[in-house]
Amino acid sequence: MPRIPPSVFRQALRTDPLLVPLLPVTRSLSGAQAELRWLRKEVPKPKLPWAIVQRSNYRPLQYILGDQPFLDLSIKCAEGTLIPRWETEEWIARIKPFISNVKIIDACTGTGCVALSFNGTGSNIVGIDIDTSCLSLAKFNQQSNRCDDIVHWAQCDILNWTDDLHHVCKGVNFLVSNPPYIPWEEYTKLDRSVKNFEPQLALVGDLEFYNALVHNLLEPNLNTCDGFVFEVGNVNQIHHVRDLVKKHGWNVGYLMDSAGYHRCVVGWKPDGRFDFKKLCDFVY
Ligand SMILES: C[S@@+](CC[C@H](N)C(=O)[O-])C[C@H]1O[C@@H](n2cnc3c(N)ncnc32)[C@H](O)[C@@H]1O
Numbered sequence: 386m387p388r389i390p391p392s393v394f395r396q397a398l399r400t401d402p403l404l405v406p407l408l409p410v411t412r413s414l415s416g417a418q419a420e421l422r423w424l425r426k427e428v429p430k431p432k433l434p435w436a437i438v439q440r441s442n443y444r445p446l447q448y449i450l451g452d453q454p455f456l457d458l459s460i461k462c463a464e465g466t467l468i469p470r471w472e473t474e475e476w477i478a479r480i481k482p483f484i485s486n487v488k489i490i491d492a493c494t495g496t497g498c499v500a501l502s503f504n505g506t507g508s509n510i511v512g513i514d515i516d517t518s519c520l521s522l523a524k525f526n527q528q529s530n531r532c533d534d535i536v537h538w539a540q541c542d543i544l545n546w547t548d549d550l551h552h553v554c555k556g557v558n559f560l561v562s563n564p565p566y567i568p569w570e571e572y573t574k575l576d577r578s579v580k581n582f583e584p585q586l587a588l589v590g591d592l593e594f595y596n597a598l599v600h601n602l603l604e605p606n607l608n609t610c611d612g613f614v615f616e617v618g619n620v621n622q623i624h625h626v627r628d629l630v631k632k633h634g635w636n637v638g639y640l641m642d643s644a645g646y647h648r649c650v651v652g653w654k655p656d657g658r659f660d661f662k663k664l665c666d667f668v669y
Pocket residue numbers: 466467468469470473492493494495496497498499513514515516519541542543544563564565566586587588
């Protein structure tokens with residue numbers, strides 16, 4: 386990582402001394418100015434020095450401020466649960482207009498941001514996570530955002546097929562998931578603000594999660610499920626899912642994100658209720 390030139394530190398010091406401890410984290414003066422503005426706006430004045438020390442130790446801003454805007458929701462964030470990302474927000478905004486009055490399963494729900502984004506579609510939504518602290522936060526977010534659609538939460542390990550998982554997913558029409566998808570070798574290279582503060586359980590994973598989504602959630606419900614969208618971290622994960630569902634004759638495509646990365650694998654049943662062809666950036 387290139388060093389920050391001393392002239393930038395001097396400029397920060399002249400502009401506002403509180404920018405200096407933020408510079409090594411944000412790596413640019415404009416980034417430090419933006420973060421200081423947010424901290425001044427959101428953190429009560431007596432707590433500002435504490436907040437700046439926390440941030441200078443690479444604690445993510447969302448854990449300091451306590452929440453993160455996500456579409457029209459305000460999502461409470463707490464350590465132990467992944468902070469919702471703009472990439473996820475982006476694909477949900479694209480997919481939401483296609484969804485109405487269905488049973489949705491959001492596997493690996495975390496803060497509940499994905500599940501709760503489908504509020505207002507008249508759907509019956511179930512968010513699943515292995516971690517009960519995530520489910521408590523998701524329930525809080527449901528109440529604080531006054532989400533009125535039917536939303537339930539269930540603790541299940543999607544990697545293991547159990548009667549509970551079977552019962553929860555029965556009758557699903559649309560399956561969504563942002564599973565842990567960062568392979569271990571890549572995880573070790575992540576920024577320290579992610580690695581030191583966000584839960585490894587939410588981040589590290591690979592093809593085993595896509596196998597579980599297809600074998601444990603989709604395949605037992607092929608008679609009711611008409612579509613899925615799974616967030617991915619690389620094109621290999623897209624190809625893997627494509628190959629798994631090919632034998633069922635499903636259509637498969639993918640979405641890119643606005644930073645130019647492969648972001649979601651999308652599947653839909655021919656003659657089912659969803660036609661995601663128009664949604665996809667590429668269809669196989
Ligand atoms: C990448 S985070 C996604 C959180 C949220 N959906 C979002 O988009 O911000 C993955 C989530 O999967 C959960 N998880 C990890 N292993 C799991 C498993 N075996 N079964 C169910 N959930 C799991 C983690 O607790 C974490 O909340």
